[in-house]
Amino acid sequence: GNSVTQMEGPVTLSEEAFLTINCTYTATGYPSLFWYVQYPGEGLQLLLKATKADDKGSNKGFEATYRKETTSFHLEKGSVQVSDSAVYFCALSGNRDDKIIFGKGTRLHILP
Amino acid sequence: GAVVSQHPSRVICKSGTSVKIECRSLDFQATTMFWYRQFPKKSLMLMATSNEGSKATYEQGVEKDKFLINHASLTLSTLTVTSAHPEDSSFYICSASAGFSGNTIYFGEGSWLTVV
Numbered sequence: 548g549n550s551v552t553q554m555e556g557p558v559t560l561s562e563e564a565f566l567t568i569n570c571t572y573t574a575t576g577y578p579s580l581f582w583y584v585q586y587p588g589e590g591l592q593l594l595l596k597a598t599k600a601d602d603k604g605s606n607k608g609f610e611a612t613y614r615k616e617t618t619s620f621h622l623e624k625g626s627v628q629v630s631d632s633a634v635y636f637c638a639l640s641g642n643r644d645d646k647i648i649f650g651k652g653t654r655l656h657i658l659p
Numbered sequence: 660g661a662v663v664s665q666h667p668s669r670v671i672c673k674s675g676t677s678v679k680i681e682c683r684s685l686d687f688q689a690t691t692m693f694w695y696r697q698f699p700k701k702s703l704m705l706m707a708t709s710n711e712g713s714k715a716t717y718e719q720g721v722e723k724d725k726f727l728i729n730h731a732s733l734t735l736s737t738l739t740v741t742s743a744h745p746e747d748s749s750f751y752i753c754s755a756s757a758g759f760s761g762n763t764i765y766f767g768e769g770s771w772l773t774v775v
Contacts, residue, residue, distance in 0.1 A: 583766075590665075590752055590769035591703075636702065640764070646693065647754065647764060651702040 549574040553637045553650035560627055561658050568622040568653050570611075570637035578639040580604075580613050580620040581647070585634045594622075594635070629657045662686045663755045665767035672774055677741045680770045682753035688733035689755035694726075697750040697769075709736045743774040 553570040582594040595604030597613035604611050609624045637650040664683045672678045695703040707717045707728050715728035727739040752769040
């Protein structure tokens with residue numbers, strides 16, 4: 548079945564550091580890929596998405612490229628801020644339904 | 660603004676009682692809604708898929724008699740936790756889709772349930 552594996556946290560960085568959170572997936576067909584963010588005390592928010600191979604999703608300085616050859620969708624940001632501290636979930640949905648499968652989440656702490 | 664609304668956002672109930680959580684799509688008709696549960700410091704676990712006008716499809720290991728899901732209209736799905744126990748305390752979140760593959764999924768704000 549479909550699954551998502553992402554790097555375990557917590558990840559602690561200093562402000563303005565470069566961020567990478569790795570995510571790989573297993574799926575049949577051509578899934579859509581997502582990154583969701585959950586700020587402390589809040590619900591899930593869609594951060595970015597990509598629906599086909601080589602697509603790059605971007606939002607708020609974050610980027611992720613749909614790499615079919617490596618089945619990856621790594622999240623990157625060139626310069627993180629304290630306000631980026633949150634839990635980040637990599638996710639996918641199959642091409643036949645809208646059921647979303649989530650990775651376990653990566654908690655990110657940004658130090659001032 | 661929010662396109663999917665959950666209510667209540669926080670609820671405390673006594674052990675043995677039942678509690679209902681509502682999920683409403685505000686700007687569109689949601690033929691399919693999904694219910695997730697998030698354990699502390701864990702990922703979101705899909706509990707069930709709720710289709711308007713039909714019975715919900717539960718994921719393996721989810722007790723359908725304990726977690727009653729009703730999707731009576733195109734804008735409302737409800738999750739009722741029956742005979743709640745402290746181990747049911749969790750964050751429950753719903754999502755809604757207009758029903759065709761590739762469509763954007765919107766998540767509700769989530770509901771924190773504490774059973775005392």
